[in-house]
Amino acid sequence: xxxxKYSKNLLIVTIIISVVVGSFAGGVTGFLAGTFFSVDIGxxxxxxxxxxxxxxxxxxIRERSGDKLSVEQIVVNATPAVVSIVATKEVTQxxxxxxxxPFEDWFNFNSPFGWQLPxxxxxxxxxxxxxxxxxxxxxxxxxxxxxxxxNKHVVDxxxxxxxxxxxxxxxxxxxxxxxxPFNDLAILKIAASDLPxxxxxxxxxxxxxxxxxxxxxxxxxxxNTVTTGIVSGLSRDVxxxxxxxxxxxxxxxxxxxxINPGNSGGPLINMYGEVIGINTxxxxxxxxxxxxxxxxxxxxxxxxxxxxxRIVRPxxxxxxxxxxxxxxxxxxxxxxxGALVARGQNMTExxxxxxxxxxxxxxxxxxxxxxxxxxxxxxxxxxxxLIANYQPGDxxxxxxxxxxxxxxxxxxxxxxxx
Numbered sequence: 229x230x231x232x233k234y235s236k237n238l239l240i241v242t243i244i245i246s247v248v249v250g251s252f253a254g255g256v257t258g259f260l261a262g263t264f265f266s267v268d269i270g271x272x273x274x275x276x277x278x279x280x281x282x283x284x285x286x287x288x289i290r291e292r293s294g295d296k297l298s299v300e301q302i303v304v305n306a307t308p309a310v311v312s313i314v315a316t317k318e319v320t321q322x323x324x325x326x327x328x329x330p331f332e333d334w335f336n337f338n339s340p341f342g343w344q345l346p347x348x349x350x351x352x353x354x355x356x357x358x359x360x361x362x363x364x365x366x367x368x369x370x371x372x373x374x375x376x377x378x379n380k381h382v383v384d385x386x387x388x389x390x391x392x393x394x395x396x397x398x399x400x401x402x403x404x405x406x407x408x409p410f411n412d413l414a415i416l417k418i419a420a421s422d423l424p425x426x427x428x429x430x431x432x433x434x435x436x437x438x439x440x441x442x443x444x445x446x447x448x449x450x451x452n453t454v455t456t457g458i459v460s461g462l463s464r465d466v467x468x469x470x471x472x473x474x475x476x477x478x479x480x481x482x483x484x485x486x487i488n489p490g491n492s493g494g495p496l497i498n499m500y501g502e503v504i505g506i507n508t509x510x511x512x513x514x515x516x517x518x519x520x521x522x523x524x525x526x527x528x529x530x531x532x533x534x535x536x537x538r539i540v541r542p543x544x545x546x547x548x549x550x551x552x553x554x555x556x557x558x559x560x561x562x563x564x565x566g567a568l569v570a571r572g573q574n575m576t577e578x579x580x581x582x583x584x585x586x587x588x589x590x591x592x593x594x595x596x597x598x599x600x601x602x603x604x605x606x607x608x609x610x611x612x613x614l615i616a617n618y619q620p621g622d623x624x625x626x627x628x629x630x631x632x633x634x635x636x637x638x639x640x641x642x643x644x645x646x
Contacts, residue, residue, distance in 0.1 A: 296499040299456055302441050305501055306368075307452050308395050308424040310494060312445045313378055313402070313416070315363040315388040320356065362388060366444035366494035367416065368503065369425050370530060374400075374418040377526060378493030379508050380407045383414045392418050395452065406529070406539030409644050410612055412477060412508050413526050415533050426495055429502025431522030434459055434481065442485045442507055442518075444494030457485030457516065463608050465550075466509065466519055478610050480519045481505045487518035496520040528616060542618045543644035545584020546591060547572050548611055563629055565606040566596040589639045591628065598634075599627035615641070 365382030383404050390402040400418035407414045438459050446453035461482030487510045496505035505520030532540035548567035556564035571579040579593035580586050600614045620643035628635045
C-alpha cells in the first residue's frame with residue numbers, strides 16, 4: 229500500500245518538474261531565438277525576388293506614403309474649395325388651379341377613396357415668364373483662377389444659367405467651358421482668383437476597404453454635408469440616368485458613402501486629403517451603393533481645358549459591348565475578349581457613326597475590336613479607356629475580327645465635336 233502511494237506521489241512530482249522545466253526551456257529558447265536568430269520576413273521574401281519597396285503587398289494592397297489625416301482635418305481643409313452650383317432658367321408660368329369639376333371650391337369635393345379630381349393648368353393671358361431654379365449640384369475648385377469640376381448632368385441644360393456659390397456665400401456666374409461627351413464630367417470657369425483648391429490624387433492607387441469622405445450640398449440646400457464610408461468596389465460598369473436619358477459609365481468607384489441628390493459633382497476624398505473621385509450616381513434599389521468617376525479620367529480633360537480652353541477628346545465613332553467568357557459561350561463567338569461593335573437600344577443609335585473615323589477605316593456592325601496598338605481589350609482595358617490615351621490626329625493600329633477573319637486596320641482619330 230505504501231509502495232503504491234509512493235509511486236503515485238513520484239508520478240505527480242515528475243509531472244510537475246516536467247512542466248516547470250519545459251516552460252523554462254521554452255522561454256529560454258524563445259528568448260535566444262528572438263535575440264540571436266531574429267529574421268525579417270521582407271528580407272527572406274527578397275531572396276525570392278520580392279521587392280520590399282514596391283507599391284503593393286502580398287495581398288495586393290497598394291501602400292501609400294505620407295501621414296493620414298483625420299476626418300475633421302480633411303473637412304476643414306477641403307470645405308473652402310467645395311462649391312454649390314445652381315441652375316436657373318426662364319420658364320413659362322401657369323395658373324395653379326383648374327378642375328374638370330367647376331364647383332369643386334364651393335363644395336370641397338373630394339373622393340371618399342383618397343384620390344382627387346384630375347387637374348389641368350391654364351396658361352395665363354399673354355406670355356408670362358419667370359426665372360426659376362431648375363436644378364442644383366456640387367462642384368469643387370481645381371485651380372486658383374476659378375476652374376470648377378463637376379458632373380455633366382449638373383450643367384447639361386445649355387439654355388440655363390449657372391451660379392457658383394463658395395463656402396463664404398460669395399456667388400459668381402459661371403461659364404461652362406465644356407461637357408465631356410464620354411463621361412459624366414464638366415468643367416466651369418468663374419471670374420475669381422486666389423481661390424482655395426483641392427489636390428487631385430491617383431485613382432489607380434485605390435484599395436477596396438480604404439476609408440473615404442464625401443462632401444456636397446445634399447438635396448441642394450444642406451451646404452457642405454459630410455458623409456464617410458469605404459471604397460466597396462472598383463472598376464464597376466453602370467448605367468446612370470434620370471428617367472429621361474441615361475449614360476453608361478465605365479470603371480467607376482463603388483462606395484458605401486452616402487451620396488444624396490445634390491451631392492452630384494462633389495469630391496470623394498481619401499484619407500490623405502486628395503480627391504480620388506467625383507460623386508455621380510447612387511443605386512436606389514440597394515442601401516448605400518454609390519458611384520464616383522475616378523479622378524484620373526478627369527485629369528486629361530482638365531489639361532485639355534487649360535491648354536486649349538475647351539475639352540479635347542479623341543473620337544472613334546463606334547458603340548460597343550465588352551465581351552466576356554459567358555457572353556462568348558452563349559453567342560458562340562470565336563473570341564472571349566474584345567469590344568463587339570453593336571447598336572444601342574434604340575434604332576437611331578447606330579453601331580458605327582456615319583463619317584466617323586471608324587466608318588472611314590471600314591469598321592462595321594458586329595466587328596469585334598480585339599486590340600489597340602497591341603493592347604488587348606479585356607477587363608479594365610475598355611475601348612473608351614484605351615482611346616482616351618491618345619489625341620485627335622493620332623493614327624492607331626486596330627486589330628479586328630471581321631466576318632470570320634482577323635484584320636489590322638489603321639484608324640485616324642478625330643476631335644469629338646459636341
